[in-house]
Amino acid sequence: MKNWRLAYGPRGQRSARRAAVMVILAAVSIATACTSPSAKPASPVDGPAFEFLDAGDGIEIRDGDDWSMPASARPAANSGFFSEEASADDHVFTRSVDLTWAQIQPAPGDLDRKGIGDAQGMTLDSLDTQLSDPGTFWMRLFASGESWAPKWVAEDCGVATYGPDYDGERHLPIWNECVWGHLLATYRELFIERGLVADPRLLFVYVPGAFTWAEYDYDVVASAVDAGDLDLEAYLAWYGHAWTDLVELFGEHANKLVFTGEDYPFGPFGADDDLLAAQAVEAGLGIRTGISEVSNFHLSEAPAYGSHVLPNGHLSVDDSLPVHDGRRIVATENECYNDCGYETTDPYYAVRQSNLKALQLRTNWMYVVPEPSYFEEFPAHWDWVRLSIGATAGTASDAWAALRDAEDTYWNSDEDGPFGSGGESWTGRPWVRNLERWLVQVDEPKSVAHRSHADAHHNVLEAENGTAYEGLSTDVAEGDTGFVFDLDSRFAAASEECVVKVTYLDVGTGGFGLDIGEWSSRSIERTGDGSWKTATVAVPLGSLAEDSSFRLSLAPGANDLTVRFVRVVRAE
Known part of the structure; x- marks a missing residue:
């Protein structure tokens, strides 16, 4: 009990x-x-009570989180x-x-x-x-x-x-x-x-x-x-x-x-x-x-x-x-x-x-x-x-993935729960990967996401809330130089004019970009000022309706990148 x-x-x-x-x-x-x-x-x-923060001439970088919604929301x-x-x-x-x-x-x-x-x-x-x-x-x-x-x-x-x-x-x-x-x-x-x-x-x-x-x-x-x-x-x-x-x-x-x-x-x-x-x-x-x-x-x-x-x-x-x-x-x-x-x-x-x-x-x-x-x-x-x-x-006006590793201490015990004898069917138990709504971060060769310790939180509100590491990181040394995301086909099917918003930690050097099919954005450059920023990237019309998978990719020679939140927003 x-x-x-x-x-x-x-x-x-x-x-x-x-x-x-x-x-x-x-x-x-x-x-x-x-x-x-x-x-x-x-x-x-x-x-919306606030102005939608669009992509300007293709990429716009702003400080902090970006919760803005399109005028149609x-x-x-x-x-x-x-x-x-x-x-x-x-x-x-x-x-x-x-x-x-x-x-x-x-x-x-x-x-x-x-x-x-x-x-x-x-x-x-x-x-x-x-x-x-x-x-x-x-x-x-x-x-x-x-x-x-x-x-x-x-x-x-x-x-x-x-x-x-x-x-x-x-x-x-x-x-x-x-x-x-x-x-x-x-x-x-x-x-x-x-x-x-x-x-x-x-x-x-x-x-x-x-x-x-x-x-x-x-x-x-x-x-x-x-x-x-x-x-x-x-x-x-x-x-x-x-x-x-x-x-x-x-x-x-x-x-x-x-x-x-x-x-x-x-x-x-x-x-x-x-x-x-x-x-x-x-x-x-x-x-x-x-x-x-x-x-x-x-x-x-x-x-x-x-x-x-x-x-x-x-x-x-x-x-x-x-x-x-x-x-x-x-x-x-x-x-x-x-x-x-x-x-x-x-x-x-x-x-x-x-x-x-x-x-x-x-x-x-x-x-x-x-x-x-x-x-x-x-x-x-x-x-x-x-x-x-x-x-x-x-x-919905957006689909999103909050990248993180968080401990669900309820499942710390030896009780089996619904996960099979001893919990072996949940690898990494009791650590939960991400909070996702119609956008899923997917580990693939050369794009395996790793826990980041850059934004750690412990026992927020009470001890049972455990430890959470907000953000996931690349690992260039291990050959993992990006993140892959799959967009729910139901969201993608209704998407024409879209932007992708990426909240990242501005540390290190070297840029990163967004790849959808054969298309790639220009590089998003880091300044190394240590703050969280959100880059808004305009993508080609209808590109996500045609290809619901996309990748964030480090530029050659870039340092590791920590990303905390990714949103696909219907900008129409």
Whole structure:
């Protein structure tokens, strides 16, 4: 059994932040990646807030990371930022509607639309008051907590509570068939009989309403197992129908259901509960993770998202799965950097990596809180995220590969996992190679990429996040003088006018260029000033649609080159 407390313990401190929604951050040293012009006024369908940085007369070199998007970029359908409160200036248009079970059904029978509630330190307005706002919303029904659930439910079902959870709350056994039956009846009355499920303003609902923050962690389940009141057979018997119950209840609107559990939960049943999040998704629900700020840990092998570790350490995502059909919700939450018990002196790095991880998982919705998410400090990056989430290979404005070697300490143990006996099918375990979205770095003879130690990060936010080496390098001494990339054919087929953006470390001497088929760019020369730079290279019209493979090549006599990020951008 893995130690869930090591991974999720600090998360319990998010309650103090969410109760206040916005907090004053501790003073930290912030290094922005680039300077950008002021953003335009916001609207739900805004294009880029910043000018696209093109290739000038063929090649343009600029300092830092380059997140710019072409003028044609638009947010994807069924995508966006969501939070407790809407903030139109930050492109956060979707607010929460939060209720407790006791608040809306203090007695059996009809719902109470006027009562107020309390959960996780928040005072919750009545249902009618919260629904009076005309804007879009998402919902949580805080159901399982002893102070959230109606007293009559525990009395009728004859159940005790378990816990406490990491916020000190005890919970009803939601797996008890009597408790579950009452909760389903409340869901039916609230969403179906009252027609709320069909309200176009309602975008999605976190389910099943348990446990801390309605996030389905396993500490309460483990408490019941430790008490001798729950075993695997009974748990799986309930789990096997719980999600189909909800899908059948919501019918044509089942795409609004979002399961809040995780793949490989830190639960009491060993390998028997490893893939239960994927089972919920297979039943027809969407999925959400709450821990992508710790971007290297635990989310490499994520079957509910279709993400798997390949034998060479790269991550592959099957975005043909139903969960990525464009109707369901694939969500994450990126707001805990200098908050929720976490601390970092390099928030730009932490924000950047967590968002790259979220996009690698093909998320279409992201929980943010503008201040602790560092919207003001890193506006160009967040604008890129806004225009990226929810896109597909055929609709995205860019495809990219973040070159790196990062340690997923979750897989440090001797447990086999899905990788074969002893893990021998994942060479280099637990090191993950790159984060990639429709652009894959490929090792070929004379173009094998090597770990670079030029930009190393250790234990960012917490020790479980391990070590990450950002950037990969050539090795001229070993005969490896370039990098090869394969572009997803679905992206390439839709690409005519493109640029390639290469973020590299300007050290050493000698140039490098871009090769596509028989065409080669002119040389990109290094100055040796030691800074990270991004070279934007214009490529011949339609060249990547014809040949989806390209190479970065060192000039003869050049020193080794470290590259951190490569983007192919549709410039039309």
